[in-house]
Amino acid sequence: MTEETEFPSVIELNVGGRHFTTSLLTLTKSEGTMLAAMFSGNYDVKKDKNGRYFIDADGDTFAHVLNYLRYGELPPTQQAPSVYRDAVYFGLHGLTEELERYPSMLSKIQRDAYRTQFPGYQKVLVKILDTVTDSNQKIIDTTSDIFIALFAKVKKNKLPNFDKSHVCSYKPKNKENKHADVSLGPWDIPTPEKDVMNCITFDLKERGFVVTHDSLGQCNYMCEKIPGMPGQLLVENCCYSMFKITFHWWKM
Template sequence: AISWAAPAAYGGSQESPVVELNVGGEFYTTTLGTLRKIPGSKLAEMFSSSAKACTDAEGRFFIDHPGTYFGPILEYLRSGQLPRQHIPEVYREAQYYEIEPLVKLLEDMPQIFGEQVARKQFLLRVPGYSENLQLMVRLARAEAVAARYSEVLVCVVHNEKDDANCVDTLRLLEADKRSVVKFGPWKAAPTIDHLLDCVKMDIKAQGYQVQCSKHLGLPANYFYTFCFTWW
């Protein structure tokens, strides 16, 4: 590690020095002024005059973080240009580097607004949503030994009336020692179908192949089978 004051090329120069970067194996060229553009950001702190910087074998300053989407971050710092592609990925990078003005601008874009303000805010109103996802995956994996498919029974109730309609069926299933993952009720506009879409989306995002269908033989509006395919 060396300090930023050390390189002789920087000494006494009034211009912002050129910086060669290695960001997780991706190479970029910029200036120190660009990297310090947003005070309080992680990049500004990394390249402050008091910071220590690591270099690779070629003398490039090294950031130990994936560099695939660092280019759009650099373009924003240079010119204020917003990305037009890979918005969610650039959003995560802006959060990582703590570039708050860019984070806020991206949150106004449809892709991020829909996810952060609409979908995630809905799911925060579904009690135990994340825990239920984890339970579904655990149950599916427990049934996967020497099998191509495993199924998880899910009960979804939107409101108190739905909840009451399922009480007797849930008791029978419990008496038969059937595992059921129950979602709801919740206080938000999205319907049972919307909740099921979210469950499928979030399980697939973990890398699983999963399909959802109504469970035959049980109240069709509330009970569903999630089928995991393993091979």
């Protein structure tokens, strides 16, 4: 059985290299938090070479966490995202609930919930960035284009020889066929493809990229009826929507 640790009433902390002095009561006043558990006496809290109790976290952010524990003080709006991250990490449910009422945090929570409705959304973002990185290594230009196929629903094909595994494509006038670099769909909610494309563009811009997108219409894959096959339908087209995302490397 581990022997309980006795902490002094005044605690010296080293949080990510920044030093704080606070009371044991302040650190343990919110029950059920990581800090209360660390300084409950049931755990061996590591110390730095000067004897300060070490917490591996961002010191500047922790200053706001500590002020909340001391006074119930909330951080400035611009600090809300980083403080929210640490509030969740330390299990400070009261602080997380307060921060979730900030407009910036509430908007982020709503956006995150919106994205989860589209299976594979985050993987598509990663694939877009991987693709544009590969493109930049091969082509030196002021812009890079990524083609994406979006489909809200899976269409039941009428011709049995329709190739369901085809790669969606778009044929620009007087240019070679452009195949989709990535695809996303289907999803269960009645959200049109253009709204999902707007969401993807927003997320790329939020990461600092200068991007635009264009709707190209339907995929140009066409399946022709096999001669002698019964039925009136002669041609079946793919109904998936094609979009082009353009990265502008010379615009800031």
